[in-house]
Amino acid sequence: REESAKKLRSRFFTPGGAEHCGFLSAGATAAPTGEGVVWVGDKMALLAHLETAAWGPYRASPEFSRFVQFKWLESQAVNADAFVEFRVLGKGGFGEVCACQRRATGKMYANKRLNKKRLKKRKGYEAALVEKRILARVHSRFIVSLACAFQTKTDLCLVMTIMNGGDLRYHIYNVDEENPGFAEPRAVFYTAQILLGLEHLHQHRIVYRDLKPENVLLDDAGHVRLSDMGLAVELKDGESKTRGYAGTPGFMAPELLKNEDYDWSVDYFTLGVTVYEMLEAKGPFRRRGEKVTLCPLSVPQCPPLKAHPFFGTINWGRLEAGLVPPPFVPDPRRVYAKDLGDVGAFSTVKGVELDAGDTALCDAFASGTVPIPWQEDVPNVPSCPQCPPNVPADVPNVSPTSPMSPMCPQDVPDNPNVPVDVPNVSPVCPHQCPRCPQCPEYSQCHR
Secondary structure, X not given: OHHHHHHHHHHHHOOOOOOOOOOOOHHHHOOOOOOOOOOHHHHHXXXXXXXXXXXXXXXXXXXXXXXXXXXXXHOOOOOXXXXXEEEEEEEOOOEEEEEEEEOOOOOEEEEEEEEHHHHHHOOOHHHHHHHHHHHHHOOOOOEOOEEEEEEOXXXXXXXXXXXXXXXXXXXXXXXXXXXXXXXXXHHHHHHHHHHHHHHHHHHOOEEOOOOOHHHEEEOOOOOEEEOOOOOOEEOOOOOOOEOOOOOOOOOOOHHHHOOOOEOOHHHHHHHHHHHHHHHHOOOOOOOOOOOOOOOOOOOOOHHHHHOOHHHOOOOHHHHHOOOOOOOOOOOOOOOOOOOHHHHOOXXXXXXXXXXXXXHXXXXXXXXXEOHHXXXXXXXXXXXXOOOOOXXXXXXXXXOOOOXXXXXXXXXXXXXXXXXXXOOOOOOOOOOOOOOOOOOOOOOOOOO
């Protein structure tokens, strides 16, 4: 630690250093004497400098006005009216998953609808809250993203990344029924991406516990993501293990079956079972109730696994950046899901009534928009370069023609600067998007 501290001081606090912070006072950069909290004075001096040198100019910039507009839009309540629903994609223990489209942007999502009465009857509120909280925390290209969470009169809804390629179990057994399973190169690619998703969860102290082919989904391009975090568990600070019976029979690690304490290694056990099923098109345990000899074993963690010869063809840096082409690309004209007749319908839940406690839990669940996926969904509409960037504090600077697009702050219906015989439409936009009436020569596309 002393050596690291010397390097930091030489780099930032010594005149002539690589990144000398000349704005810090001599008192702030003085070497600490005795024991105590180090860097407190430096931190306060740095914050004061940033407030003067960076925060002030940023507040006066058009980027800050745009940021305030987007945060205002992000904070707006979300409900079912914001989406158009399409066909049912699948069914789970508490509800259905259907395809939906956001009206404002046209982007497609998957809406996981959890029936409130069924959740209460089967004591599933905690699992729903855990799944929503975990999906809102993590952000990885190998885990489905949560765009927003809201509630209707009957359901709790999770709007997530739509995965049009279907799940791995469907591809293992249903795409080519005469030759089930995957060739090894394809299995290696999927396993590597699953491993990166697990690594991201473990970095957030989350044990997945329910890895299986049904929970690994393919997107349009052929990349896979982990889904269904209802059985995941978050390790508390200061704890390295947890306990609890959760998972799918045939995939559960020996520690789970024996009700012992366990850590992230149980996810690597389920990964091995999943790899076996991808290659052999069957589980390693042949029949229900089969006796399995439990031998002591040490499951390697993620870094040693990456160095295994099984992944010898994987460039981990390129794979994590999404630059490795997948071995299989789903056909956009094909539906990789069961027929609607095979999905089935839920029976009506009887004898269950919702009370004030249920209402409080549902309100906590319906937290609205998740910032990062929402920002990725917003079209990047340029602001008008001819008009002032400042927006009145009490007026949201949002286009009335598109609830997701900022408008020109001078946008008024009858602006005298626009010739009467010139339609207020961009002359170069095929979507007939409006242009800034203050500046007839400036056109912009909201799509």
